[in-house]
Every structure is written in structure tokens, then in C-alpha cells.
Amino acid sequence: xxxxxxxxxxxxxxxxxxxxxxxxxxxxxxxxxxxxxxxxxxxxxxxxxxxxxxxxxxxxxxxxxxxxxxxxxxxxxxxxxxxxxxxxxxxxxxxxxxxxxxxxxxxxxxxxxxxxxxxxxxxxxxxxxxxxxxxxxxxxxxxxxxxxxxxxxxxxxxxxxxxxxxxxxxxxxxxxxxxxxxxxxxxxxxxxxxxxxxxxxxxxxxxxxxxxxxxxxxxxxxxxxxxxxxxxxxxxxxxxxxxxxxxxxxxxxxxxxxxxxxxxxxxxxxxxxxxxxxxxxxxxxxxxxxxxxxxxxxxxxxxxxxxxxxxxxxxxxxxxxxxxxxxxxxxxxxxxxxxxxxxxxxxxxxxxxxxxxxxxxxxxxxxxxxxxxxxxxxxxxxxxxxxxxxxxxxxxxxxxxxxxxxxxxxxxxxxxxxxxxxxxxxxxxxxxxxxxxxxxxxxxxxxxxxxxxxxxxxxxxxxxxxxxxxxxxxxxxxxxxxxxxxxxxxxxxxxxxxxxxxxxxxxxxxxxxxxxxxxxxxxxxxxxxxxxxxxxxxxxxxxxxxxxxxxxxxxxxxxxxxxxxxxxxxxxxxxx
Amino acid sequence: xxxxxxxxxxxxxxxxxxxxxxxxxxxxxxxxxxxxxxxxxxxxxxxxxxxxxxxxxxxxxxxxxxxxxxxxxxxxxxxxxxxxxxxxxxxxxxxxxxxxxxxxxxxxxxxxxxxxxxxxxxxxxxx
Numbered sequence: 001x002x003x004x005x006x007x008x009x010x011x012x013x014x015x016x017x018x019x020x021x022x023x024x025x026x027x028x029x030x031x032x033x034x035x036x037x038x039x040x041x042x043x044x045x046x047x048x049x050x051x052x053x054x055x056x057x058x059x060x061x062x063x064x065x066x067x068x069x070x071x072x073x074x075x076x077x078x079x080x081x082x083x084x085x086x087x088x089x090x091x092x093x094x095x096x097x098x099x100x101x102x103x104x105x106x107x108x109x110x111x112x113x114x115x116x117x118x119x120x121x122x123x124x125x126x127x128x129x130x131x132x133x134x135x136x137x138x139x140x141x142x143x144x145x146x147x148x149x150x151x152x153x154x155x156x157x158x159x160x161x162x163x164x165x166x167x168x169x170x171x172x173x174x175x176x177x178x179x180x181x182x183x184x185x186x187x188x189x190x191x192x193x194x195x196x197x198x199x200x201x202x203x204x205x206x207x208x209x210x211x212x213x214x215x216x217x218x219x220x221x222x223x224x225x226x227x228x229x230x231x232x233x234x235x236x237x238x239x240x241x242x243x244x245x246x247x248x249x250x251x252x253x254x255x256x257x258x259x260x261x262x263x264x265x266x267x268x269x270x271x272x273x274x275x276x277x278x279x280x281x282x283x284x285x286x287x288x289x290x291x292x293x294x295x296x297x298x299x300x301x302x303x304x305x306x307x308x309x310x311x312x313x314x315x316x317x318x319x320x321x322x323x324x325x326x327x328x329x330x331x332x333x334x335x336x337x338x339x340x341x342x343x344x345x346x347x348x349x350x351x352x353x354x355x356x357x358x359x360x361x362x363x364x365x366x367x368x369x370x371x372x373x374x375x376x377x378x379x380x381x382x383x384x385x386x387x388x389x390x391x392x393x394x395x396x397x398x399x400x401x402x403x404x405x406x407x408x409x410x411x412x413x414x415x416x417x418x419x420x421x422x423x424x425x426x427x428x429x430x431x432x433x434x435x436x437x438x439x440x441x442x443x444x445x446x447x448x449x450x451x452x453x454x455x456x457x458x459x460x461x462x463x464x465x466x467x468x469x470x471x472x473x474x475x476x477x478x479x480x481x482x483x484x485x486x487x488x489x490x491x492x493x494x495x496x497x498x499x500x501x502x503x504x505x506x507x508x509x510x511x512x513x514x515x516x517x518x519x520x521x522x523x524x525x526x527x528x529x530x531x532x533x534x535x536x537x538x539x540x541x542x543x544x545x546x547x548x549x550x551x552x553x554x555x556x557x558x559x560x561x562x563x564x565x566x567x568x569x570x571x572x573x574x575x576x
Numbered sequence: 577x578x579x580x581x582x583x584x585x586x587x588x589x590x591x592x593x594x595x596x597x598x599x600x601x602x603x604x605x606x607x608x609x610x611x612x613x614x615x616x617x618x619x620x621x622x623x624x625x626x627x628x629x630x631x632x633x634x635x636x637x638x639x640x641x642x643x644x645x646x647x648x649x650x651x652x653x654x655x656x657x658x659x660x661x662x663x664x665x666x667x668x669x670x671x672x673x674x675x676x677x678x679x680x681x682x683x684x685x686x687x688x689x690x691x692x693x694x695x696x697x698x699x700x701x702x703x
Contacts, residue, residue, distance in 0.1 A: 011626075012631075013630075014629075015627070018626045018629075019623055022619060022622045022623055049611060049657075050658035050661065050662055
């Protein structure tokens with residue numbers, strides 16, 4: 001795209017007023033030079049160009065400096081009168097024209113784009129491009145900026161861009177109001193920039209997300225693409241090319257909800273590991289087993305139903321339009337907001353209820369009615385819009401599932417450490433007691449803040465101390481990576497939870513005596529402070545050496561020479 | 577025939593001819609150099625500059641640059657003239673006149689470049 005120079009565009013638009021200004025000035029000045037005047041002695045006097053220019057300059061803008069250097073003759077006054085009107089009009093015309101040009105929507109847009117591009121060029125860190133700034137997008141951007149990752153937003157709705165501009169992020173987030181499915185918008189947003197490490201397509205239109213994924217793969221191959229897709233068709237389409245990942249919001253959301261109901265331990269593990277900085281730590285919940293009532297059988301309800309039934313739980317469905325949604329035969333017809341329908345569904349002896357319609361007000365109404373009939377119910381609410389946070393929190397609900405928030409957490413975890421996504425996949429296959437054990441281990445490491453996860457890659461740039469040690473052929477055991485550099489008898493407040501070996505071999509919760517190999521990628525989970533310490537010890541050979549041997553080796557050449565000398569002497573003495 | 581091109585070429589050539597008219601003559605003799613001609617040269621040169629605004633082609637950019645050079649030289653010449661006439665005690669001297677005319681001579685060179693570029697562009701288009 002051609003980079004417009006705003007000044008030149010402005011000057012081209014101002015051609016006519018500028019030429020009018022020059023012409024009027026020239027005529028007025030020339031008039032004053034040509035019209036004869038009288039000096040203080042009554043002799044004929046001609047104004048020169050210098051004085052004429054001076055007089056016209058102040059006359060047009062101020063009017064009222066007086067007649068200089070001598071009082072004017074009648075002819076000069078007549079010309080001055082003409083000049084005053086001519087110059088004032090031409091100034092008004094020029095300034096009015098300038099203001100009109102500055103306010104033209106096209107020009108305003110051009111100015112915004114120019115300033116946006118300037119901001120993009122100034123970004124020196126690697127950044128993610130977020131297309132779509134809805135509930136999920138805003139939550140994700142907040143989480144990214146909290147952990148010092150730069151994000152750029154492209155959003156089609158000017159309202160949402162205003163929201164972004166008013167929000168107070170830790171890092172400045174530039175926002176472009178443009179259609180992200182057009183390649184030129186993405187180019188303007190910096191997709192070709194070498195600092196762009198990933199594109200997240202979160203628009204609510206599958207076709208747009210597909211186009212974003214294609215554009216990214218073609219314009220900047222190698223960049224990560226994470227796209228949202230609501231239908232299976234779009235999901236397969238997007239994941240078929242490039243290195244793209246697809247998230248289906250309904251399936252993800254329903255999967256989480258089902259997980260929360262049937263295996264709270266695994267759910268809590270997910271919540272903890274994907275939590276965003278500065279969030280409150282989720283408390284463990286223990287939903288009862290027994291009969292459940294599910295209100296709403298739309299796309300979301302179907303996904304939940306499939307998961308819950310697979311868990312062997314007994315579910316009664318309440319749905320207002322069973323024909324439209326293809327509900328199974330034994331469905332209770334009704335919205336669930338009225339007591340009759342809920343009683344039909346057997347709410348009195350149910351263990352829990354899921355209010356899963358796409359209407360927040362209805363969901364709250366369902367739960368309040370159900371709570372009056374059966375106060376011991378375990379209540380799960382689906383919250384669709386973030387703007388309803390306050391009322392959902394005020395209602396006494398056991399578990400609130402926020403769609404935007406869950407997708408944002410998943411994306412955030414994917415973007416921060418790709419290993420974490422793999423870990424969560426593996427954790428889902430483990431049983432409930434495994435998850436509970438891990439939770440109590442992690443819970444012991446962190447006080448009441450969400451745990452942090454981070455990755456250490458055993459290579460020359462990220463962990464030179466460990467890598468060099470491995471190069472010399474000496475074995476390094478896993479536990480030495482998380483010993484306290486201040487006292488090697490203590491462990492740091494973190495545990496390794498996953499290792500990826502060469503050839504995509506994964507080791508879940510590796511043993512602490514495991515031998516580390518070069519090119520291992522290790523995922524740690526624990527306290528923020530432990531992260532700083534592990535980074536220090538894998539980078540600094542001195543510190544790492546202390547951890548391994550308990551001795552501090554001299555670092556300078558002189559000291560090395562001296563200690564070597566002393567060692568030789570010792571050896572000689574021992575030989576004698 | 578394109579009216580815009582006519583006006584454009586007219587002002588560029590007029591800027592050169594007026595400028596040349598002022599420049600020609602004995603360099604230090606004030607009688608040979610008319611102040612009205614300098615005024616006209618400045619006005620036409622300014623208009624020519626404004627006409628060149630916003631042309632984003634390469635040749636347009638060079639034309640704008642030469643025009644700005646001519647403006648600068650002529651305006652400096654006018655300021656020197658105003659200074660020696662009204663501010664300095666010595667008044668107009670052959671030395672000052674020579675300075676003014678040589679400044680306008682520089683502007684002539686810039687204007688010649690403009691015209692050469694204009695001719696080149698015209699020859700290249702051949703329409």
C-alpha cells in the first residue's frame with residue numbers, strides 16, 4: 001500500500017485557496033506601490049515594495065495599525081478599503097477551506113491511518129495481531145498486556161475501537177478500525193512486519209476468520225495463526241493449511257463446563273494453569289453426582305449434553321423450541337424460566353442445573369426460579385456477555401461459565417507457552433485423583449496467587465549454562481534446574497510438569513532424577529519468584545556450577561591461574 | 577489539449593522569463609534591474625510552486641524542489657533589497673546590487689532546470 005504523505009495531500013487539496021492568497025496579496029501590494037501618496041512635506045511619494053508588503057500583511061490580519069509611514073491620500077485609502085475586503089475574504093476562504101478539508105471523513109481516516117502506521121513502525125518488540133475486539137478479544141488483550149506481550153487490534157466496529165482507546169492497558173495497544181478480512185487492512189496493521197509473531201482471528205464471522213488465516217499464511221508464512229471457527233466445516237478448512245490452530249468456542253466452552261461437572265479436579269487444574277496474571281485464584285468446587293437438568297439445547301447445549309451423557313450422568317433437557325433444535329424425544333418443552341416446566345423436569349430431586357441458553361436474563365431467571373424450588377441445587381450459569389458481570393456475581397451461583405473469558409484463557413495459554421496446551425491435553429486423559437494430587441502439590445508452592453507457567457529450552461541462547469555442561473558430556477539431572485541458587489539444599493517453589501524431547505516425545509510430570517538432554521523443552525509451574533531464579537541459574541554458569549558441585553569456581557583469568565597453580569602444588573605434595 | 581498542463585507550463589516558463597529579465601544587465605548597476613520585475617518574479621514563482629504541490633511522481637518531486645530553490649533565492653534577494661534600502665545606513669551600493677542580482681541569477685538556474693524537466697517530460701509523453 002502506498003504510504004500517503006499527509007502534508008502533500010493537504011497541500012494538493014489547498015491549491016486554490018493558496019493561489020488565491022498569493023494573487024490577492026500581489027494585487028494589493030502592487031496597488032500600494034503604484035498609487036502615489038504625499039509625504040509629511042506634501043511632496044509626491046511612492047510606497048516601495050517593502051512598506052507595501054508590511055502594510056498589506058498587517059492590514060489583512062489585524063486592521064488598525066494606522067497609515068504608515070505617512071497619512072494616506074484619498075486614492076490610497078480607496079485602495080486600502082478594497083485591499084481590506086479582498087484580503088479578509090481570501091483569508092476566511094483559505095482558513096474555512098482548510099478546516100473543511102481537515103474534517104472530511106476521508107481525510108480524517110487518512111490521518112488516523114497515518115498515525116496508526118507510525119505507531120506500528122515504532123513497535124520494536126514482537127507482537128500479536130488480534131482481529132476482533134469483542135468480549136474474548138478484550139479479555140485476551142488485557143491478559144497479554146499484563147504479561148508484557150504487545151498486541152495490535154484490528155476491529156471493524158468503530159464503537160469497539162473507542163472502547164479500546166478508553167481502556168487503560170499496561171502497554172499501549174494500537175487499534176485500527178478496518179475490516180480485518182481485507183488483506184490491505186492486515187498489511188496496514190503490520191502483518192508483514194518481522195516483529196509479528198502471530199495472528200489471532202476472533203471475528204464472529206467464520207468466513208472472515210478463514211480469509212484472515214489465508215492472508216496470513218500467504219503474506220507471512222511461518223507466523224502462527226489461531227482462528228475461531230464455529231462450524232466443523234470452517235474448522236477443517238482453516239486447520240488444513242499453514243501452522244494454524246483452530247478454536248471452536250462452543251466445543252471448548254461446553255468441554256470446560258462438562259469437565260467442571262464431572263471432574264472438578266481437572267477443571268481446577270485447567271483454571272489455575274491458564275489463569276491470567278492478577279486474577280483471583282479459583283476455589284475448588286465439588287459438583288454433586290446425580291440427576292442434572294439442562295436448560296437450552298442450542299449449539300452450546302448440544303455440546304454440553306454430549307459431554308455429560310458420555311460421563312454417564314442422567315440429564316433432563318428443557319428446551320423452548322424442540323423442533324427447531326432437533327432435541328431428543330424426551331425433552332421437556334418450555335423455557336425453564338417458569339416453575340411448571342422445571343417441576344416437570346424433576347427439579348425437586350435433581351442434583352444440579354445448567355442454565356445454558358444464549359440469553360443472560362433468561363439464564364438468571366431459570367436459576368432463581370430453580371433455587372426457590374430446590375435450595376440445595378448446584379447451579380451452573382452460562383454468561384454470554386461481559387457487560388452482565390455485576391448481576392451474575394450478585395446472584396448466588398456456584399459456577400459461572402463466561403464464554404469470552406474461557407476462550408480468552410485458552411488462547412492466552414496457547415500464545416504464552418505452546419507446551420502448556422499439550423500439557424492440558426495430556427492432563428485431560430489422566431484421572432481425577434491424579435489431578436487432585438497435582439493440585440495439592442501446586443497449591444503448596446503458590447500462596448494464594450495463580451500459578452505461573454514458563455518454559456525453559458535447553459539450548460545455547462536460553463540456557464547456556466546447562467547446554468555447555470551437557471556439551472562436555474557431563475550428566476545433568478532435572479532437579480538441578482530448580483534448586484535454590486542461594487542455598488542448594490533447598491528447592492525453588494516450582495515443579496517441572498512436562499518435558500518435550502526430540503522427536504515429539506512427551507514426558508508428563510518427569511521424575512526429578514531424569515537426565516536432561518540437549519534440545520529438551522521443559523515446562524515449569526510455580527511461583528513468580530521461582531521463575532526469576534530458574535532463569536538466572538540456567539543462564540549463569542557460575543550459579544549453575546554452584547548448584548551442581550556446591551563450590552564456587554573462580555571466574556577471572558587471574559584467579560583461575562592461581563587456583564590451578566595451587567591445585568598442582570597439592571597434587572605434587574600428595575604424589576610425594 | 578489539457579488546460580491544467582497549459583497553466584502549469586505557462587507559470588513555469590513565465591517564472592523563468594521574468595526572473596531572466598530581472599537578472600540580465602550590468603550586475604552592479606541598479607538602473608538595469610527593475611524592482612517590479614523582481615516582485616512579479618516572486619509572485620509567479622510562488623504560484624508555480626503551489627501548482628506543483630501534491631504531484632507524487634518522481635519528476636513532480638524534482639520540479640517542486642527546483643521551484644522551492646528558486647523561491648528561496650528570490651525571497652532572499654528581496655529581503656536583501658529591503659534591508660539595504662531601509663535598514664542599513666549606506667543605502668543601495670553597487671556591491672549590494674551585485675549581491676541581489678547574483679541571488680536572482682541562482683534562481684534563474686533553478687528555473688532553467690524546471691523548464692528542462694518540463695520539456696523532458698513533454699518529450700517523453702509525446703501526446
